[in-house]
Amino acid sequence: MTTTTSHSLAIAAKGLRKAYGDKTVLDGIDLAVPAGTVFSLLGPNGAGKTTAVKILSTLITADVGDLRVGGHDLAADPQAVRAAIGVTGQFSAVDGLMTGEENMLLMADLHLLSRSEGRRTVAELLERFDLVEAAKKPVATYSGGMKRRLDIAMTLVGNPRIIFLDEPTTGLDPRSRHNMWGIIRELVSGGVTVFLTTQHLEEADELADRIAVLSDGKIDAEGSADELKRLIPGGHVRLRFADPAAYQSAAVALREATRDDEALSLQIPSDGSQRELRSILDWLDSAGIEADELTVHTPDLDDVFFTLTGPANAPSQPKENVR
Amino acid sequence: MSALSLAVRNSNTMLRRNLLHARRYPSMTLNLLLQPIMMLLLFVYIFGDVMSAGIGGGGAERSDYIAYVVPGVLMITIGSTVIGAAVSVSMDMTEGLIARFRTMAVYRGSVLIGHVVGSVLQVLASVALLGAIAMAIGFRPTDATPLEWLAAFGLLALFALALTWIAVGMGMAGPNPEAAGNMAMPLILLPLISSAFIPADTMPGWFQPIAEYQPFTPAIETLRGLLLGTEIGHNGWIAIAWCVGLTALGYRWSTALFNRDPK
Numbered sequence: 001m002t003t004t005t006s007h008s009l010a011i012a013a014k015g016l017r018k019a020y021g022d023k024t025v026l027d028g029i030d031l032a033v034p035a036g037t038v039f040s041l042l043g044p045n046g047a048g049k050t051t052a053v054k055i056l057s058t059l060i061t062a063d064v065g066d067l068r069v070g071g072h073d074l075a076a077d078p079q080a081v082r083a084a085i086g087v088t089g090q091f092s093a094v095d096g097l098m099t100g101e102e103n104m105l106l107m108a109d110l111h112l113l114s115r116s117e118g119r120r121t122v123a124e125l126l127e128r129f130d131l132v133e134a135a136k137k138p139v140a141t142y143s144g145g146m147k148r149r150l151d152i153a154m155t156l157v158g159n160p161r162i163i164f165l166d167e168p169t170t171g172l173d174p175r176s177r178h179n180m181w182g183i184i185r186e187l188v189s190g191g192v193t194v195f196l197t198t199q200h201l202e203e204a205d206e207l208a209d210r211i212a213v214l215s216d217g218k219i220d221a222e223g224s225a226d227e228l229k230r231l232i233p234g235g236h237v238r239l240r241f242a243d244p245a246a247y248q249s250a251a252v253a254l255r256e257a258t259r260d261d262e263a264l265s266l267q268i269p270s271d272g273s274q275r276e277l278r279s280i281l282d283w284l285d286s287a288g289i290e291a292d293e294l295t296v297h298t299p300d301l302d303d304v305f306f307t308l309t310g311p312a313n314a315p316s317q318p319k320e321n322v323r
Numbered sequence: 324m325s326a327l328s329l330a331v332r333n334s335n336t337m338l339r340r341n342l343l344h345a346r347r348y349p350s351m352t353l354n355l356l357l358q359p360i361m362m363l364l365l366f367v368y369i370f371g372d373v374m375s376a377g378i379g380g381g382g383a384e385r386s387d388y389i390a391y392v393v394p395g396v397l398m399i400t401i402g403s404t405v406i407g408a409a410v411s412v413s414m415d416m417t418e419g420l421i422a423r424f425r426t427m428a429v430y431r432g433s434v435l436i437g438h439v440v441g442s443v444l445q446v447l448a449s450v451a452l453l454g455a456i457a458m459a460i461g462f463r464p465t466d467a468t469p470l471e472w473l474a475a476f477g478l479l480a481l482f483a484l485a486l487t488w489i490a491v492g493m494g495m496a497g498p499n500p501e502a503a504g505n506m507a508m509p510l511i512l513l514p515l516i517s518s519a520f521i522p523a524d525t526m527p528g529w530f531q532p533i534a535e536y537q538p539f540t541p542a543i544e545t546l547r548g549l550l551l552g553t554e555i556g557h558n559g560w561i562a563i564a565w566c567v568g569l570t571a572l573g574y575r576w577s578t579a580l581f582n583r584d585p586k
Binding site: 154 | 324
């Protein structure tokens with residue numbers, strides 16, 4: 001059964017459900033990922049992100065759900081799905097006893113490339129992922145970042161049109177993370193569909209066309225990063241005081257501010273623009289209020305995340321951008 | 324590409340991967356080889372005189388006991404070498420690479436077939452080495468015809484296949500490589516209570532069924548018969564039945580575990 005819309009969808013899931021015993025991991029989620037886009041599944045540890053990837057990449061079976069990947073039904077024709085996808089899981093799927101080049105040639109062989117075709121593809125990918133120097137060394141000697149790069153390079157040997165990346169930058173240093181982002185952008189510009197899970201809100205913000213927030217096996221919100229940010233209250237300026245007396249007098253002067261008596265801080269609604277900031281500063285000066293610390297807080301995906309995934313997940317102090 | 328040629332090509336790729344592992348990290352294979360070599364030398368040079376006197380009805384020479392014990396040691400070599408298969412399968416299953424294979428359009432069985440064929444080849448190489456050592460210390464199966472040699476080789480290969488599938492099942496079932504290796508220990512212990520070192524009918528009566536109704540005894544008796552011309556009797560068929568049965572059991576067990584959803 002093919003509907004007109006599922007043609008342009010690389011990944012389509014309806015009512016995806018998975019439980020282990022009486023623990024429900026995915027509680028009937030719907031996903032629709034148009035071909036050639038980046039979709040990010042965002043959620044805290046244990047939300048069910050990896051389970052979703054494992055199911056959509058044919059590694060494990062769903063209990064219930066109408067699932068199509070690359071136009072093929074997951075339950076009826078998993079081999080056809082496998083031919084269309086590439087998967088880089090959370091834990092490196094490389095052979096530590098072999099060299100990087102041998103790992104790559106193994107993939108070429110399993111994809112039934114001819115010897116010369118295989119060698120050419122492998123050489124290209126090793127070059128592209130900056131692994132030429134390390135190619136002849138055993139993978140066991142590679143750093144975490146190198147293993148990740150090799151992992152993705154191996155996934156690309158078969159030239160998959162849909163790629164699943166389960167927390168691809170977890171455990172990478174900032175430089176490697178930015179390199180990985182560059183790689184993902186490059187893939188997408190070549191028309192590949194990317195299904196990405198991440199705990200890094202910044203990462204979803206950077207890369208994804210659409211983001212779904214997964215929590216306790218349910219999708220709490222879905223949309224572009226901007227759409228999600230609109231779901232939560234706007235930004236504010238936060239004033240913190242060291243002296244309780246100064247705090248009290250400021251709280252009296254700034255009636256519209258939200259008080260936090262324990263932290264001795266006040267929150268004034270603001271969009272964080274230079275003009276609003278100046279008017280607040282002028283006003284504080286004229287009122288003779290001197291805060292010990294002033295921070296500007298603009299809504300980001302963190303807020304969305306913490307708002308949607310419940311108070312239990314919220315840290316005691318929201319993340320602030322000190323300006 | 325047809326399903327069969329895909330299966331053959333993928334399995335061949337997996338086999339080459341396993342052989343590369345074995346070649347690059349031979350320490351496990353060599354460790355597993357030490358045991359049958361030690362047993363051979365121990366039973367021939369240390370216990371040999373007493374054992375010869377025991378089995379030959381008195382006055383026999385040590386060479387008689389060499390002839391008796393070598394077929395048993397060859398089978399023991401199989402039992403101890405396949406433990407490597409249990410360990411390496413388990414190592415594979417605990418790593419992410421197998422998950423990658425499962426999400427690729429490769430022939431599903433190729434992972435296990437690669438392990439099995441690789442292990443059988445390693446076992447046969449080990450058996451050949453043990454055979455060479457046995458010849459060097461005086462094992463002389465001069466009466467065996469070429470056909471008997473061929474049958475002996477076939478029996479060793481069949482027995483290696485059967486025990487390898489069982490070991491692969493243990494590798495799949497064990498939660499980690501250590502546990503899988505421990506699970507495979509009976510494959511070393513079983514030949515010790517077979518007719519490998521002394522004839523089953525010289526054992527205490529209550530113990531004889533234990534020695535008799537297990538795969539090693541009929542296989543060893545058949546090998547003795549083929550190489551040295553002793554009486555085979557029903558042992559040939561019983562040995563083949565054991566091999567076929569264990570192969571079928573190990574195959575079903577391993578593939579059922581492999582096709583289960585991974586954790």
